[in-house]
Amino acid sequence: MARRPTPPSASRPSGRPTAGAAKSRSTRAARSTRAVAREVDVREWASGIRLSGFMVIMLSLVVLGAWVLVPTLGTYIDQRQKIAALEASVQVSAEEIEALEQEQERWEDPAYITTQARERLYYVKPGEVVYLVDNDLDPASLPQEQTPVSDELERTSSDWMPQLLRTIAGAGLAQNASSGQ
DSSP: OOOOOOOOOSSOOSSOOOHHHHHHHHHHHHHHHHHHHHOOOHHHHHHTOOOOHHHHHHHHHHHHHHHHHHHHHHHHHHHHHHHHHHHHHHHHHHHHHHHHHHHHHHHTSHHHHHHHHHHHHOOOOTTOOOOOOSOOOOGGGSOOOOOOOOSSOOOOSSOHHHHHHHHHHHHHHOOOSGGGO
16 A cells, blocks of 8 residues: 655755754654654544555455355354254164164064063963062061050150151151062
8 A cells, every 4th residue: 555645845945954944853753753653643544545446346245245145154054053953863763763673673582572471461371380479578678677666655855856857857768668679
């Protein structure tokens, strides 16, 4: 970018400056250098920019291209996210299909069918005797035997509130003997 030429000084038409003029120019130059360092003259900067017709056309084409491509780019990103979600869904469905096919293969085996009928439906072969045990729980999971309740009332020295909280917490955390299976 070319700068505008500075106009010749109108104060002195002769080509030879005097000593006072040279001193004042150096003082002005020092002041202007300090002023430029402190403050940027926007008008001077903007006046140095030249716009040609070609440059205006190219700038408008860049702006038009950005205006057209930005929504398209957003649509592209949105569609890529949807495609990724659908591919993940297809992968999950493929895994489910594979698991169901394996289960179908198991059901084609007569031994598996027999085992399932015996376990789920309690089927037996002719002549077999089956014994069902109701309380076949592990002894550790059975509730503790409680001492018999006395007929006499006793006065305790403890506060009843902590005892009530311990009882409620113990009842909530205890396991049922029938839910152990």
